[in-house]
Amino acid sequence: MSQEESDLEVIDIDIVSEPSSSKSNIQSQSSGARLSLQGTFKRHQVKVNTDVLIEKKSLQPWIKAKVSSLPRDSIMTYRVKLLPKKFNNQMKDVFGKQLAVFIPATAKIPVATRVAALYKESKNSNYWSGIVAECPKSTNGQRYLIFYDDGSTQYVNHDDVFVVCESSSDVWDDVPDGNKLFIKNYLSKYPEIPMTKLAPNQELKTEWNCKWWKTKVLSVDASLVQLYFEADKRTEWIYRGSLRLEPLYLESLKNPAMFQPTCNKNKENVSTTLPKKEAKSSDNLNTPSSPSSLPNTISSHGLVATKKVTQIRTSTRVKNQESVVGLPPVGPLIKTPAEIGANVLVKIHPFMPWAQAKVLEIKSRIPLEYLIKYKSAKFNNQTKTVPAKDLAVHQAAMVIIPVNTRVVAIFEDTQSSKYYSGVVGECPNINNDWRYLVFFDDGYCQYVYHDKVRFVNESSPRVWEDVPVELRDFIKKYHDSYPKRTMIKLTKNQTVQTEWNGKWYDTEVVDVDASLAQIKFNNEDRTEWIYRGSMRLKPIYKSEMEHEQKKQEEPVVKKSKISEPIIKTEPKERDFTKQPRTPKPKAIPIPKAIPIPKAIPIPKAVPIPKAVPIPKTIPVAKKSTTKN
Structure with a gap:
């Protein structure tokens, strides 16, 4: 298979172009290669007693099962028997989109095919759902590149990839929303995919959890790169076309046309299937x-509903990434005191819009308080002293505002657009069209662009303490599990x-x-x-x-009656559960019979010493504060 690459002058990004995956190409590719597969790709027919893999729950490993009955009449599901012993021969009804025949394909599986593929880990390996991103070829070691639904990626051998029985005409519709837009963009650009060139030991910044981290390239495997995160000493395989890599992210800001979805002229390059009946x-x-971030x-x-939600207009989404050019870089969000004369937004009430004002004076440094004057005529030039938690400088941040930051953002409806207080739920990324998700204090939520978000001058370390009581538990759980x-x-x-x-x-x-x-x-x-x-x-x-x-029905484990050594309580931030500081002492064997010692001879009378003079003042010993 031929491969064309063109380097850009700005950074090392190569546009990888792959030839069409037509039948003639597949046959010419296979001749003389290690993977010898010929013929046209066809899905295996599902029959009774066929061994299959089924999806029991989204974003969970697929389970081995056996087909018991096929869809018929008004019943559009397959009935299968779960084979793992822990399910005790449990029966389950699944749709064709949740089932894959557990037999390798007889021909090469085309790009954009929905599959269940083996994901290998150090401890265990399971089958997970995903999309074929590359077919086997000489440059990738005759393996499939799989984009898994949870965002991970890996190269997989042909015998470990199994085709899902049914899929939508637009295959990205079957992918969870967190990865849907990435898959759609990838397939719309295929086969011309922008990727950054990397080499072992090269250092770069990589995004994780909306922050840029220092990473080092350990190895490169075709379209994947293995990175080492210095901060938490972990490794991860990442696709070289991912915007999580800073060089590619910066290039997307300068040249958004390279990354925006395009109408794929060569539709034969991407496989599609006939639309099937959706699962209702x-x-x-x-x-x-993981623990869910849900309110109790x-x-x-x-x-109190303060916005006219009956008239909220449909969200205006970015059809391309031209508006991304205005996004600032990722970096530390530094909050400094507002300057005298600065234009600010000030809280009136937790559920009401924030008012525009001007800083007249810094009244106090600890705690930080300002004297402000309202700008609106309805306040009649009123002045007021407000704490820093109730004030936001009326200027867009110079860096990306992190998740769980206290902000004031514009909530748009058909009648007005005003600033309300809230908390950032998502940072701008390709999956949400480069906008912030904001959870407003009155219970509503909306996507907001960067230029319409202002960060609050000061907030509590536990941000949920600054929101109204009604929303506090939800924000705390969201913060803890994000x-x-x-x-x-x-x-x-x-x-x-x-x-x-x-x-x-x-x-x-x-x-x-x-x-x-x-x-x-x-x-x-x-x-x-x-x-x-x-x-x-x-x-x-x-x-x-x-x-x-x-949780309530889980049996309570009874404590052992055997006495154990007393363990001192350590500070919460120190975790000794994985690697205890001192090993547990072994039990000391009790001897059968303790020998009685011989009589101890009584010593002769000891002469009584002379009286010791008593000092005038006896110094009192201080109590030791050293912990044992």
Whole structure:
């Protein structure tokens, strides 16, 4: 297979162009190669007693099973028997999109095919769902490059890749929302993919959790690079075309046209399948194996609605990345006191818009307080002393504002656009069209561009303490579990029950925008954008309640009656559970019979010493403060 590369002068980025994966190309590729596969690609037919892999839960390993019955009449699901012993021959109904025949394909699997592929780890290996990004060729060691649904990537041998039975015509629709936009952009640019050139021992910055970290290249394997993160001493394989790599990210800001989706003229290069019937299930949860960031109570219950949510306009999304040029770099967010004469925004009430004002004087340094004068005529030039937590400099940040930062952002509706206080839930990235997700203090949420966000001058170390009580628990759980989140998978026109004012309503999904869904309340004739991880959505609420119930039903482990040595309590920040400082002492064997010692001879009378003079003052010994 031929491969064309062109280097740019700005940075080392190569545009990799791959030839078409037509039948003639596949056959010419296979001749004389280690992987000899000929013929046209076809999916295996599913029959009774066929060994399969099934997806029991989204973003979880696929499980081995055996088909018991096929879809018929109005039943559109396969019934399978789960083979692992822990399931005790449990039966389950799955759709074709959740099933893959456990037999390797007889021909090369084309790019953009939905598969379940083996992901190898040091401790264990499991099958996970993903997309074929590269076919086997000489430059990648005759392996498939798989983009897994959870964002990881790996090269996989042909015998470890199994084709999913059904998929949507636009295959990215089957991918979880967190990775959907990346897959769509990749396939729209394929086969001309921009990638950065890297070499072993090269140093660069790599994004993780919305921050840039110093990393070092350990090795390069075709389109992948293994990086070492110096801060936490971990390694990770990353695709060389990922915007998590700083050189590629900076180039995307300077030349967004190179990275924006294009109409793929050579559609034969990317395989597609006929559209299948969708699974009408509202309980399809996108649940990672982590504690969920959900509130204990329904998020909006008891909050005062200050925005006209019935008239919120549809979110305006970026169709290309031209607006990304205005984004600042990633760096430390340094908060300095506002200068005298600076234009600021000041809090009036937690649920009301912030007012424009000007700093007249710094009244106090500890705690930091300002004397401000309101600009609006309705305040009649009123002055007021406000704490730094209630003030934000009216200027866009010079760096990307991190997640869980206290901010003031514009909430847009059809009547007005004003600044409200909230907390950053997501940083700008390719999956959310380069916007911040902001959880506002009154329970609403919206995506906001960088130039419409202002960071609050001062905030508590535990940011949830600065939000209203009604939202505090949700923000705390979101903060503790981020970046792992639990969200429901929703599609347009899908029906789902949604809470409003303490009651459940039948609602319809109007649109989905990254982590948000626009919900229409049919009975109330109103629409609202809701976070897809909110407990106001019935499937999320049920999932959390079941999780809490399982916790309560877990048997309590009885303490052993055998006495154990007393262990002193250490400070919380020091963890000795993985590697204790001192080994547990072994039990001392008790002898059968303790020999009785011989009688000790009584010494002769000891002469009594003379009286010792008593000092005038006896110094009192200080109590030792040293811990044993």
